[in-house]
Amino acid sequence: MVQRFEGKVALVTAAAQGIGAAVARRIAAEGGVVVATDLQQDKLDELVGELGSDKALAVKVDVTSRGEIDAAVAAAVERFGRLDVLVNNAGGCIVSTKPEDTPADEWHRQLDLTLVSAAQCIQSALPHLLESRGNVVTISSVNGLAAFGNIEYSAAKAGQAAMTQNFAARFGPSGVRFNVVAPGTIRTPNWDSQPGTLERLAKLYPLGRAGEPEDIAAAVAFLASDDAAWITGLTLPVEGGVLLGPAALSLAAKD
Template sequence: MTPTQPPGTTPRFDGYGVLITGAGRGIGAATAHRFASEGAHVLVTDLDGARAARTAEAIRESAPVRAAGGTAEALACDVADQDAVEAAVARAVAAFPTLDVLVNNAYACSTDVPLFEDESDESWQRDLDVSLTGPYRCARAALPHLVASGRGAIVNIGSVNGEQDFGNHGYSAAKAGLASLTRTLAGHAGPRGVRVNLIAPGTIRTDAWAGKDAQLARAAALYPLGRVGEAEDIASAVAFLASRDASWITGTTLRVDGGLTSSNYGFHQAVSDA
């Protein structure tokens, strides 16, 4: 659900410049829409440039976005390519008055193999290159501009996979590394006025789960809140961490997981006499 701005108030991200990776669909697209609906100028980047363009167009056509004065542009960007990352940051800096927020959302997640020893170097390296080194590249390129804005924030999209075993070895290792990078970068960037935080989502209903309604239903039963997450749940959390409402929060991991990692609800249900 897109928030509506109370009459006569200034949108929360009025005039902000926001760069989001992997924003052509899913969490990234919902986050781009959320920022634009609160007045931000958003650069929607995605490995698939056509997909990014469609998302940006849909955002521009949104009535809440038009009412808030938000904008959206699109650019193809592979975060595994340093030149592409630098081009995306340069585009945002040229297009917007300031670059204030970087959302590192792009990821790669290889399919699990039956045995750990069967995993290939190629799939392992791809997961790390996109999901961990990609955010490193983006943060490195964007940081001087985030410092210059005076209100800079980086929000990394991690995963509960970085905290517990849910499979996908390379992806999980990358997300655990991203949580560590978040903490160390927060310590480095904090004195320069830039906050760095991470969101660890649980199961989110996105295109990655298309055609898997039965699996999602089984997963929902394991969540204390009784449902899987929606992309908008994560977008809301990203907007909070990027806003001045979170001005004294940095270096933290915010779990947005329906309570999955707070208790072993599935085990409790399995052994309960009720």
């Protein structure tokens, strides 16, 4: 595998499993060092054991706490001397009420977890990224690009794209890039409690399957690498064609 991250240090949030763990593995496989953060210390320790303590550092972090984010960034720089890449992967759909009934505190909880946490991670990492002329990749969702339900979550994901564009415009002259990857349905442990759901959802995708965490990791690795040196402010959908809509699926079914 090419070594696009040789000599570089990446901090990945929500890295204990699923997309975050796949991103950490991909960056490490391409020669990078990974600071993996999450609330699940045991799974982080397993990941570091897999990658090697010389290639990875585990830091338990609640991304809704600015103090814990700052501490993780400081630990990364203290241990490895620099920070080149931030991957904002933390987030999730945590509101279960009908949108017409969602109280303000639930809106705030969703926005804090998915949007505000990403902003705070960027703020904390930015001084080091300015020094290294590094970049940020934020994991959003197709929910931020089209109407797939989960209104509060979708609004937070759409906010990530707008935030990214504005950071990209502001800090482009300083050499720091900001991009977004917007996944469709991905096979992660979140679906384990819903047997059969992924198979049902796969029928909505022209490519005929749900995505794998490695599909997203490949896109992140591209955008975070020098191969994407002239790309900033982009939202890259990685979604098996679901955004093509039902008409495209009907056409595919006729072949």
